[in-house]
Amino acid sequence: MAELAFEDFTPGRVFDLGRITVDRDEMIAFARRFDPQPFHLDEQAGKESIFGQLAASGWYTCGLWMRAYVDHVLSRAVALGSPGGEEISWPAPVFAGDLLAASLEILGARRSRSRPELGLVTLGARMYRGDTPVFRATFTGMFGVRTA
């Protein structure tokens, strides 16, 4: 039996998802495959860009957060996927070597009316470099209920 069910995702609860150091090689390899814009691939193009240096694809940052969420929460939960979300933002660029702190804040939770064995949880994804927010998303997670 999984440790975390719908009932454990109470609004206001914050899960620490640990710290991640951004690996330069993987950051560039990701961009090469999924987001090959010059400022994500090349040091000089990064310097000349709005970011001021070689910057991670926002989708890579998102992937790093997702992995931390799986490791710290979903792997211990009755997780049933996600239909999507309503906010995603990258308030500051992420750079190679950055140390990022990831967390998850539970923003809301309700039982499904059509499928009572399932609960819908509004999830707040956050990632910081020091005091600077670098990633933020609000999306919905579906979880099995313990007392179906």
Added chain:
Amino acid sequence: MAELAFEDFTPGRVFDLGRITVDRDEMIAFARRFDPQPFHLDEQAGKESIFGQLAASGWYTCGLWMRAYVDHVLSRAVALGSPGGEEISWPAPVFAGDLLAASLEILGARRSRSRPELGLVTLGARMYRGDTPVFRATFTGMFGVRTA
């Protein structure tokens, strides 16, 4: 000089971003690194899941769309990154071998007040398997203006 500037992103314009066949090995490798939930990794776990078979991570689907967007639009544009978006959804699961059609619809466009050399474009990302929508997002792209 890039072919596409802010002025070319007129509301209502639709860009065809081509077709993509979902590669099973890459789909699983992506999930193993960024979203290692059992239904994204293992055929049997997929069958027993809400998806009915091994399904792609939504972030992989997102990455496939992004790559198509770079290849067909951003690589030809004065693209200045994105601060984020306000909607992301996966209305249906994506499976290995799926043939997906990607497109971009321009939903809105306005010049930046604080930085007149820059325009903000509201972008509608869409991806379909046949008539079934599998990915949808609304986000903001920043582009250089031609007549700064």
